[in-house]
Amino acid sequence: MAVESPTSAHAPAPMAQPPPDAPPKTTPLYPPPHESKMSDLHVPPPPIYQYYNMLLDGKVYRIPVRLPLMRIEEVHKQLGDGLGLGEDVTISGFKIGSGTYFPFFHLGRLPPWDIYEPILVPSSSTSPSSLRSPPFFAPPSDSTYGPLGIPLAHLTPASLATTPDLYHAASRSLADVLCTTGYAVVRASKEDANMFRVARREALQYFKDIPEEEKKKTRKVFGNEGKFVGYAKTGAREWFQVRTTPGGEVRQKSSEEHVGTSAQASETRLPEENNTTGPAAIELRPMLPSETLPPTSPDTKLPSPSSPPDDPFSLMHWPPAPTPSSFRPTMTALYATLDRLSRLMLPPLLSALNVPTHMVHEVEAMLDPPFDTPPNSTSTDHPPPEVGSSVLRVYQYYRAPNTPLPGLANAATGLHADMGFLTLSPVSNVPGLVGMGPRCDGWVDVESGLVAQGEKGADAEGEEDNGAVDEAVFVMAGDTLSEVLRRLRLREHFEAVGALGGGVNVEPNVERKSKDPITALPPGLHYVDEKVMGKARISMPFFLRPRPTSLLPVLPQLSVSFSSDHPSPAPPPSTTPVPSSPTASDAPPSFPPPPVPPASLAAPAPPPPLRTATPEEIQTVADFIEKEVFMKRPWSGRAKGDY
Ligand SMILES: O=C(O)CCC(=O)C(=O)O
Numbered sequence: 001m002a003v004e005s006p007t008s009a010h011a012p013a014p015m016a017q018p019p020p021d022a023p024p025k026t027t028p029l030y031p032p033p034h035e036s037k038m039s040d041l042h043v044p045p046p047p048i049y050q051y052y053n054m055l056l057d058g059k060v061y062r063i064p065v066r067l068p069l070m071r072i073e074e075v076h077k078q079l080g081d082g083l084g085l086g087e088d089v090t091i092s093g094f095k096i097g098s099g100t101y102f103p104f105f106h107l108g109r110l111p112p113w114d115i116y117e118p119i120l121v122p123s124s125s126t127s128p129s130s131l132r133s134p135p136f137f138a139p140p141s142d143s144t145y146g147p148l149g150i151p152l153a154h155l156t157p158a159s160l161a162t163t164p165d166l167y168h169a170a171s172r173s174l175a176d177v178l179c180t181t182g183y184a185v186v187r188a189s190k191e192d193a194n195m196f197r198v199a200r201r202e203a204l205q206y207f208k209d210i211p212e213e214e215k216k217k218t219r220k221v222f223g224n225e226g227k228f229v230g231y232a233k234t235g236a237r238e239w240f241q242v243r244t245t246p247g248g249e250v251r252q253k254s255s256e257e258h259v260g261t262s263a264q265a266s267e268t269r270l271p272e273e274n275n276t277t278g279p280a281a282i283e284l285r286p287m288l289p290s291e292t293l294p295p296t297s298p299d300t301k302l303p304s305p306s307s308p309p310d311d312p313f314s315l316m317h318w319p320p321a322p323t324p325s326s327f328r329p330t331m332t333a334l335y336a337t338l339d340r341l342s343r344l345m346l347p348p349l350l351s352a353l354n355v356p357t358h359m360v361h362e363v364e365a366m367l368d369p370p371f372d373t374p375p376n377s378t379s380t381d382h383p384p385p386e387v388g389s390s391v392l393r394v395y396q397y398y399r400a401p402n403t404p405l406p407g408l409a410n411a412a413t414g415l416h417a418d419m420g421f422l423t424l425s426p427v428s429n430v431p432g433l434v435g436m437g438p439r440c441d442g443w444v445d446v447e448s449g450l451v452a453q454g455e456k457g458a459d460a461e462g463e464e465d466n467g468a469v470d471e472a473v474f475v476m477a478g479d480t481l482s483e484v485l486r487r488l489r490l491r492e493h494f495e496a497v498g499a500l501g502g503g504v505n506v507e508p509n510v511e512r513k514s515k516d517p518i519t520a521l522p523p524g525l526h527y528v529d530e531k532v533m534g535k536a537r538i539s540m541p542f543f544l545r546p547r548p549t550s551l552l553p554v555l556p557q558l559s560v561s562f563s564s565d566h567p568s569p570a571p572p573p574s575t576t577p578v579p580s581s582p583t584a585s586d587a588p589p590s591f592p593p594p595p596v597p598p599a600s601l602a603a604p605a606p607p608p609p610l611r612t613a614t615p616e617e618i619q620t621v622a623d624f625i626e627k628e629v630f631m632k633r634p635w636s637g638r639a640k641g642d643y
């Protein structure tokens with residue numbers, strides 16, 4: 001993966017081009033994806049734009065984003081700029097402007113061409129009441145489907161541990177299910193299911209028995225990134241957040257300075273991460289017991305055995321008594337299990353989506369190293385961060401008896417896709433998770449059936465034991481993974497057609513040549529429907545997230561083709577050339593977009609009509625986001641303090 005450009009997230013995106021024969025003054029805008037081939041570019045390429053179609057409040061806005069700007073945070077900033085939002089605005093978990101950022105969430109995407117996958121988010125004008133009683137997907141007769149019509153991916157530790165064939169079959173199954181349904185259920189081992197049960201019980205006790213003031217003392221904010229551990233509360237839900245915080249002498253000091261209960265984080269930033277990259281090894285051993293187990297890919301190395309850091313969670317504040325003393329080991333074990341399982345799933349899932357091995361490594365390199373990697377390990381180029389990117393959240397939702405249903409717009413979460421790569425969530429004790437099909441063609445009550453089934457075997461309270469269904473873990477793809485795959489598809493696509501150079505509008509109106517294109521993976525859209533009154537709901541989702549400073553995949557030849565020293569490799573013959581970019585200039589592309597290509601070049605599926613946003617409409621969108629998203633959070637606009 002690329003060496004990160006030192007371009008500051010705070011600086012405006014550099015748009016000016018140096019004269020053709022002058023060496024670039026700064027690191028090129030186009031960091032090399034694999035090696036330094038392009039570091040001596042003499043002529044930087046013109047800007048290349050990708051268009052994001054965002055559906056907001058029933059209107060489609062088409063936002064140009066400079067494709068080679070790969071820092072996740074930069075792309076977010078451009079999306080915000082395109083919407084006419086000011087600095088210092090948070091959209092769905094990432095902050096635009098100074099500060100920190102987290103991976104993607106496109107409020108909605110409408111694909112004019114086949115290479116984009118449609119994610120339609122219904123407008124806020126959709127009557128909430130029509131969404132309160134979601135139509136369920138009819139359970140198909142196929143016996144591979146789960147209790148509520150949720151296909152079960154047969155991805156269990158047992159199947160993983162058997163043979164490479166099973167391992168890959170399981171991953172293909174997971175990929176299929178995620179692509180077609182947006183959700184998958186995997187089965188954890190009985191041992192893990194037991195741990196989930198214990199964790200839920202301890203969480204219930206923690207939320208019930210500890211006074212709020214005490215709970216707040218466990219909250220600890222790191223730097224100005226809004227990252228925190230410990231307790232938080234918004235509206236009807238409160239939660240305890242676990243991240244790795246390996247600490248150590250030096251780190252402890254800087255982090256302790258910023259401990260606080262306020263959602264307002266400190267101005268001091270944590271040190272920049274080391275941005276050199278390389279394939280991150282995956283720790284398979286705890287999951288896969290035997291020597292014969294398949295590595296995630298042929299050249300993935302297992303870390304050499306040596307002792308992990310003493311306490312990867314050393315800077316966390318744990319809740320006081322009467323929380324059981326097993327709370328801490330249980331929660332850290334839960335984190336470790338879900339972290340390991342999600343890391344284990346990711347590479348084969350990508351392979352099953354036709355992502356070539358070297359690209360799988362690129363994606364893996366966006367992760368923090370496994371948190372139990374020994375400090376001096378050579379298995380990864382990244383040291384463990386002071387505070388981990390991935391998060392385990394142990395939530396309690398509670399709605400008092402006889403209170404009105406909040407409805408979609410006022411539900412505890414709002415409709416959203418999770419940031420990051422993968423979400424793994426052991427089934428809750430009370431149903432609530434509602435998903436939307438990947439084509440927004442129906443709602444899925446992902447928990448009702450499972451919880452109901454489990455309650456048959458539950459104890460009198462019905463809250464502590466879900467019986468066999470405790471083995472169920474929901475898996476959803478996050479928005480960043482979806483975006484990364486989209487970019488990888490673009491790269492593969494352009495490599496296949498050799499249609500690079502001269503500036504390209506990355507609106508794929510050219511024929512795809514690859515036989516097995518990278519399969520798009522829609523992010524799982526969902527919200528929590530607080531339909532059960534008077535009963536605490538405990539959920540424990542784990543979010544596998546990339547480093548916010550990690551780089552999104554770029555199209556390597558975009559840069560190579562402009563290098564006089566390193567001419568492009570000869571492109572394969574292309575029957576459908578990409579037109580020269582009308583945006584190959586210093587100026588950002590017009591907003592709205594450049595002309596639609598001639599009909600003869602268009603992909604078979606006709607694009608949906610796109611609207612042009614007027615300045616007034618842009619203002620409307622900005623107002624909408626501020627008033628609706630951040631106040632009511634129907635689209636998962638999240639406050640900085642949520643992270
Ligand atoms: O509580 C749940 O089941 C889901 C929570 C959720 O969607 C989130 O935190 O992103």
Ligand SMILES: [Fe+2]
Pocket residue numbers: 413416417418526
């Ligand atoms: Fe979520």
